[in-house]
Amino acid sequence: MRADAARNRALLLAAAEAAFAERGLDVSVADIAQRAGIGKGTVFRHFPTKDDLLAEVMLDRVHALTHAGKRLATADDPGAALLEFLTLAAERQQQNDLSVLREAHAVNERLSDARAAMFAQIDTLVGRAREAGAIRADVTGTDVALLMCAPGHVAGFAPHGGPDLWRRYLAIIFDGLRPHGARPLPVPPPTENS
Amino acid sequence: MRADAARNRALLLAAAEAAFAERGLDVSVADIAQRAGIGKGTVFRHFPTKDDLLAEVMLDRVHALTHAGKRLATADDPGAALLEFLTLAAERQQQNDLSVLREAHAVNERLSDARAAMFAQIDTLVGRAREAGAIRADVTGTDVALLMCAPGHVAGFAPHGGPDLWRRYLAIIFDGLRPHGARPLPVPPPTENS
DNA sequence: TATTAAGTTGACCGGGCGGTCCGCTTAGGG
DNA sequence: CCCTAAGCGGACCGCCCGGTCAACTTAATA
Structure with missing residues (x-):
């Protein structure tokens, strides 16, 4: 796994945990992606x-x-x-x-x-x-x-x-x-x- | 208020209470309407x-x-x-x-x-x-x-x-x-x- | 029963969602 | 340093939602 991919994955998980905790399960994937500072497509690259x-x-x-x-x-x-x-x-x-x-x-x-x-x-x-x-x-x-x-x-x-x-x-x-x-x-x- | 309107309103409220209790706050208005046996438009006539x-x-x-x-x-x-x-x-x-x-x-x-x-x-x-x-x-x-x-x-x-x-x-x-x-x-x- | 206003309905609209895709960027081995 | 494949991103798609509307139905009155 490439270094940037690993970094983005960690960023994404942290952002997702915070977003789910704050906004509930209904936060949009786009919101989570923005919070992590990555593109929406990248989210779906890491998780189907x-x-x-x-x-x-x-x-x-x-x-x-x-x-x-x-x-x-x-x-x-x-x-x-x-x-x-x-x-x-x-x-x-x-x-x-x-x-x-x-x-x-x-x-x-x-x-x-x-x-x-x-x-x-x-x-x-x-x-x-x-x-x-x-x-x-x-x-x-x-x-x-x-x-x-x-x-x-x-x-x-x-x-x-x-x-x-x-x-x-x-x-x-x-x-x-x-x-x-x-x-x-x-x-x-x-x-x-x- | 017309008799059928009052009846539908009561039906709607009962269906809504049951639907919210069973399925949570995310049930669609269409589902509630179907449950009450009325059209979706009627729901919005009774409640904006x-x-x-x-x-x-x-x-x-x-x-x-x-x-x-x-x-x-x-x-x-x-x-x-x-x-x-x-x-x-x-x-x-x-x-x-x-x-x-x-x-x-x-x-x-x-x-x-x-x-x-x-x-x-x-x-x-x-x-x-x-x-x-x-x-x-x-x-x-x-x-x-x-x-x-x-x-x-x-x-x-x-x-x-x-x-x-x-x-x-x-x-x-x-x-x-x-x-x-x-x-x-x-x-x-x-x-x-x- | 004729009239009419109140009531009903489902097709329709704009918007936001999860998920896809393809052109662009970049990490990293030879 | 260059090449390539892994990674990235955002325009795009189809779907479903809340809400609107105009044509149709019906309860209530005279």
Whole structure:
């Protein structure tokens, strides 16, 4: 692969990730190309369809989370490890990632596999946290996989919320996962209110 | 207003609500019209733009919730009242209602006013629940307004979840709002798992 | 029933989208 | 340094969308 092609590919992926995060999945390919400073045709040289581009962006994010999960799976405190994983997930996943992943099979087989790997990693983290008594006995990996995007999603709709508002909702939701009578986390105050 | 026009208008609103809920905000006007069994032109006779149609649908939903909130504001048990309100909200709001409401001002002034009225009603419910000690002292109406759509939203992404899966996540989230050491609600088991 | 205004309809329009293509540019090995 | 193939870019295509319009249909009144 030629050097300029590799550079443009990296530029394109970065621009696409930013564009999808800011404007949603409906950004036009032309917009992404302009943001990357390349021509529209070049986008389709690197990725046959817009969906393939999206899949590649998602693949990077899912892999990063999976690796973080693998690292945290051997931590001393399984409860803290799960919380840190959820923090990473909420931090990165500002947007509607789950809606993409749900239809991952239709988009891309590799992405579908990556999702399965991430879910398996979540199962491990949740299992360890459950055994350690850090979360309720009936909480499943699926529960956590579904709930982990909620803080970022929900905070995104705040009228005046600061950029860290998601931490507040992560704390609230995580406390809902804890066993009966657990002392809840200190909940960060809302930075601003309506 | 002529009788057939009123009938078509009702048919149209029902079809639009169903279509938006099932297919998202991107359903074409033509699809909605076909679903209602009327011509596409008739849609634009009743509502000048697609956004106006959407605003009318949302207006009905927001008003219904506001009225339910007003009824619950005088209930004996403020904690139970808030929970019932959240149950109603999660039950109806399967979809991305918040994303619409956030841009309500851009869509329609009446909708913007209706949203403000609903938020005020939520503030009342939350205030009463807080005073009764049913929820944490630091939980605000904005918190609840943001979190109330999360159960429906999150459950919608479950691969095999039953239609009542949102109840599970409502219970978890509501428990996160309760004061320290509160006995959590019984959490409905997941109907199915991945 | 005759009249008419209100209501309905689908063909039609401009615009923006994803995706294609071919002439131009340029990296990089011999 | 030159040649060539890999890479680039933007004009272009077909499609579908929201929205318009003029011809047609019908409910309601006298």
